[in-house]
Amino acid sequence: MTHTQIRAEVPDSVAVSTPLGGTGDSGLRGVGRRVLASLLRARKALLIHVALRATGLAVMAVWAERKDVRPLEILGGRWDAVYYLHMAQNGLTTPMPNPSPCGFAGPDCQLAFFPVYPMLIRYTSYVTGLPMNWVAMGLALLASVVAAWGIFAVTDRIYGRRVALFTCALFAIVPAALVQSMAYTEPLFLALAVWAMYAVMTRSWLTAGVLAFVAGATRPSGSAIVAAVVLAGVWEYVQWLRKRRAKRPPVGRIVAASLIAPLGWFGYVGYVGWYFGQWNGYFELQRRWGSVFDGGFDTLVGLKKTFTEVQTTLNHVVVSLTVVTAVVLFVLMTRKHRPPMVVWIYTAMILLISLGGGGEYYFSKMRFIMLAFPLLFPFALALARARRATVLWIVGPTAVVSALFGGNLSFVWWGSP
Template identity: 40%
Template sequence: MRARRCPLSAETSAEPTRSLTVAAGNEPTPRLRAALLRAAPALGLFAAARLTGLLTMALWAWHIDRQPRRILARAWDSDWYMLIAEHGYGRVLRWPDGAVQSDVAFFPLYPGLVRAITSIAPVTSGSAGLLVSWTAAGAAAWGIYAIGERLYGRRTATALVVLWGLLPHSVVLSMAYTEPVLTALAAWSLYAVLTDRWLWAGTLSALAGLSRPNAVAVALAVLVVAGWALVRAHRTPPAAGPPRWRIWAAAALAPLGWCGYVLYVGVRTGDPFGGYFAVQRGWTSRFDFGAGALRVVRDIVLRPTLLSLVMALLVVAVSVVLFALLVLERPPAALLVYTAVLVLITVGGSGFFESKPRFLLPAFPLLIPAARALTKARPSTAVVVTVALAGLSFAYGTYLLTLSPIAL
């Protein structure tokens, strides 16, 4: 299938983020409005999917005498983020086996946004966290749509957004977690790369780097494509393409957020270049080329285990297959590098195996082959597949938040 040219091209229009900066009197932003109108059906389907999943979980939570809002706003890592927003960094847990878990393992952008909202609005940190996550999830869905529309057309873009909203772990997008923020910043940064908006690409990548450890994938994607763009720039006349200084600026900006926070934690712990990784080891999180993950897989296969661990194994296995199919699609280098790094970190990292599907939520390009296949299928087949995915997503999301005894 030949990639279609999106109306929001670098030559004919400004992307949504740039349009927001236009201040020519009170003139509206027709291109932004047109882009939003094109994305509206996909965003509506995404919102319907997530609201239905949320309602399903809430009804079951009330049935078992649990509070849905507390589950969404203060469960597992959410509580760490809310405590950082309320009191700042400094919380440390010491376990009998000698393990030390420090809150500096959590990146600062999300709790910073929560704290900013609670400082200007009369809401609790939990409500502010949910506001940030839900807004970011919508922005992420729009960014995913924009990329899909530019590369493959509106139908595939819509299918891509719907599939992302119906992943087994997509309930996380409704929680006070950081995955929606990372995905939103990553999607728009990658879109900026695709449209040669280099300053936006670098700036959004820097912000993404302050959101989560695996946001390094965004920085590496921008750096690789920027490097190749500079190589090509030396082979073309100076007037061709974007100004080189913008590409250099993007390459300089892209890793600043991630590197800056890692260095900050290192200095704070007394080991500038290794301190952050020592903190992560306290959470049993390290990159060991999959050795720790393989031990967990062996236990899952040989012994009775929890449903969430079995599902995590299936999701990771399917993701590896989807990555191979994505490579065959020959997507733009930015998407390929970004996705490859996310998959590599997830597969090669040790730690909480049950959290691996959550780590893969920002890897939305993995769904491109499935989205393209869905648009080529018969309408009845597409409906059956979508309904089946919705049932799995709603039921499994409810299980994860209300019945599963281990963290997401």
Template identity: 40%
Template sequence: MTATGSTSASVRPQQVRTAAVRALPAPVVALGVFATVRGAGVLLLAVGSWWAGRSPVRVLGFSWDSVWYLAIASHGYGRTQMWADGGWVQSDCAFFPLYPLLVRLAGATPWAGLLVAWTAAAVAAVGVYRVGELVYGPRVGVLLVTVWAVVPHAVVLSLAYTEPLLSALAAWALYALLRERWLWAAGLAVLAGLTRPTGIAVAAAVSVTALHAVCVGRSRAPEVWAAGLLAPVGWAAYVLAVGVRTGDPAGYFTVQRRWGSRFDFGVGALDSAGRVLSGGQVMLATVVTVAVLAVAALMAVLLVLDRTPLPLLVHTAVLLVITFGGAGFFESKPRFLLPAFPLLLPVAAAMARARPRSAVVVTAGLAGLSYGYGLYLLLVARVPL
């Protein structure tokens, strides 16, 4: 009698905790997992920054592109930086306006940049969950968010960068498309186009899906036509604005070329991959970038074989084309793929079929690698992100 009572008492707290977790809405669980994983990453980065004698706020909120965004938020456009060694002429017109506008509204400080980025990352996590839930179910949705939070370049989701904002807009635009909420999808695509150059992938997903609905589905709904036409407006408007500002119709692309960024159909990426495979002297960041791109290509094949919904395929395909085909800062390519979270659907689906303990072990292992690589990128390698 006593032994039975003792066993029941020892099991009861665990049963209560399990029941409490199961009682939570799945989006809350997904957001909680994301916040826990990325929060631990931020804490580890803060400790590492202190240990290295650097300010955690400056590391997280004032590194690389964050410096440019904060300058735009504080003073507006108009900054140009010249590099005699590389022949680069870097203009802040290369940066799209939505994120610095939000940072300006939040106070135009590194903390403001982090507040906007972290809020957007949380919104993105719920959107990523919603897409995964709609395609494969709640369990896959939670695991999709979990895997997205521990990819090698997930540290960027904790920085004052635009990827969290673009990911949020992309996730909810894709969700709206899957639910056939055309005008919501178009509006989010317009905002995505004002966030980053790669925001064109969201617009492409909306426009191609609308075209498919018209040509294949024989839809005559005015909102479908409106969505297809309006989706690229944000991206096009900023590109045209830079053209007007510079007095050159192709001004935005000239600005990008002077930064060293251009579309070379993957020649630069293949060259970097060749140096890695031949055993040449390359940084760890270059090796990881090649590995990430190779895995992304494999995941893309699996997406097609799984008959993934058209909006997800188009969005992902455009991001892959831009990432693989663009020349410039090679080690930055993995962060361009952060909004391409549908690539992780096959991984999340496989984890959902595995034992819970196996999923936890895999997640913990990936998180450890992601944390370590994030510390390396920001505190050791210091390569452009």
């Protein structure tokens, strides 16, 4: 049995050596040493991840040159980025200019977007003096690297360094990988969420609670990491009661983390409700946007259209393949190599939100599902056991196709990725 296979059989409570606030060192010097050690361990994976993303961006830049369009306009000035920049420049409650790009949702439609990313753009721009669109792109690119580092750290603790490296590489070339380099909330949210999961795995409960709190105020799907942190704490205590844990979990810190984690998500939803003068104001705003939870009916309709409509687009086909593949990979991940409970709950929640949401957003499901990076574990485990030539023949062409598809999303597809 290989090392990778042995690590793949670790149960849901992963044995760890040094938590984020561990006892091996004390003070800032000890934290700095652990951060540096983690970064050095992940350096190869991060270099590969950045190189693959740079390939995709290079293809997009060449395409932009041929179309006489600035790459910054594509990555930081379209679709959702318009709302983030408006909120950053004018505050959360300033209505969109007339005519509004979301007139059908009302003058305060921007409140459907959560506040952490635009406010981070706002204050970073004030401090640095840089234009807000530059800051938006810089923060997104930095967050994407931090997210990749977190993906490596989480996967490394479960399956080992080699599987973690392939998970990082695969994440850089998923169909919606272009969004990792756009002024969207996905990079920042994932950076927060993945390190919150790592904190749970290393028993740093308060850190996990704070990260989940910020992630919950970053985008609507922040409820996934909130649920993961809270339910993972409950799971730890239940496992101890059932004599499956030798050491009693730190109940006080778990309770504190469980109280802190939901405050960001519920706080913003409550604020929007207060602003509109009704408790369900945020959900009513989402309904006006066309975003509702229908249990997956809209997803099934979208899948049906892939096979029944003559003018099916490339994006429609790729989104449908992503949806089906995600379900299959989740079953494989659950049955064969189930990750720690916090990772499993997070993945299940992201899938539930992505596939259960209805309205006009079928084509965005590929982007929503991208956040469920643990779905890549079965592929990464297979690549970790494969020969180098096989890996190159799989990853190389996939990277090229991913880069070309990113160009298609930017210059051929008519809507938001």
